[in-house]
Amino acid sequence: MVGAGSHIFTRRLVRDVLSFPRLRHATIVLHDIDEARLAHAHFGVERIIAAGKYSAQVIATTNLEHAITGADIVITTISGSFDQWRHDIEIPAKYGVDLNIGDTRGPGGIFRFLRLYPAMQKIVRTIERVAPTATLLNYTNPMAMLCGALSRTSTVPIVGLCHSVQGTAEMLARWLGAPMSEISYTCAGINHMSWYLSYTWNGINVTPILRQLVKNPVIYQEEIVRNELFMAFGYYTTESSGHHSEYNWWFRKRPELIAQYCTPGTGWNPGASYAALNWYQAHMNDWATEAERERTNPEPVDLHPSNEYAAAIINALTGGDVFKFNGNVPNRGYITNLPIGACVEVPIYVDSHGLHPLPIGDLPASVTMLTNLSSQIEEMAITGCLNGDPNLIYQAICHDPLTAARLSLGEIRAMVNEMFAQSQPYLPHFGAHQV
16 A cells, blocks of 8 residues: 555555455555554554454565565655645745636646646656566546556556545435445546436436425535535535535636635535635644554444445455446546546446446536647546647646636746746756646
8 A cells, every 4th residue: 555654545445455355364554654643544544454364464665666575556645745746836826816726627636637647657667577477456636637647658558546536426325315236327437526327216216306305405505516416416525515616617716606605514524715725734743643542542443344345345356256337447438428548437337357338328418628729638637648749738627617717828837837837846847847
């Protein structure tokens, strides 16, 4: 597991893996460049193994090659430097582009991609050299651009994983009062912008019921932006309202719209300005407090599995039960009205022979325009990254809906040049060029 320093996510994935009997003898290798956080993650995983009386082994190392050598599965959860990431939010804000998260697309997401791609490419090149039969499960954002770029430049099997599909499906079931065991759905699109093309409860289409439910003030208030999109376009979308408020022209282009649509929601991320940045600044040292508490006054270890896909995928790839999930892979005609080769999020069956994405056909016209535009912007950014072409990066950001709703072409040029200057130490293949 590369980027294992997260004291929450690493434990969640390990708990999930060890919940499968066939994986309880596994060797789990944790890698991070931060030795202190890595040591805390190692301690937490050792506690899980002890509490479950598992025979698994855990190894922690800061050496990437040692971590990956001989691996069957590699999981990436890297995030990059906070001191650099903050500029992905603060520089656009200076020019009038107000972001909530800024990790998926738009100016923040694109520059995050440009900085993280060299690190991800190093990981993939290491896999090719020391674990050539491994499959890469990527949790790192921006999902579509990273997976798309890596798939263009490597033969390593790569699938991007996000919890927004199953998380939203569970939210809709809660609104309906339905147990998830009775819910079936087909969801497809691109990461953080997939659409529930069907959603049934015991075989009955409940989309008309959901259309009525979102008019309930309590439910409407929980996901204002997504509920507005659902009422306008007829299909419910994945990821939070805050994320989605960045991806279009309608919710963040004026302060009063942010106040109306992005501030009062009751869901986990309604869309407040700079929400991710503010949260991280407030909580960036929580792991150290937790590390001290866990060593001096530990609570019982929770062994219950989560709804993340990774462990069930690993179980299937290593000979366990076939598993169906939504993942991010290159479009080999699975969605026929999105660009061929672009990274799409589709249903996938996985077994011991690998990943088997399912064909979807066309997305509905009402959601295709925005999805296709976002996908083509991502493709332009990928090409710009791989070719070291700053003009393509500028042009991709020019087409970003929120940026275009706020800025002129000249203002976008100035913003992009400032973002390039700030990130230049991490982008050696771009040099010091301006657009």
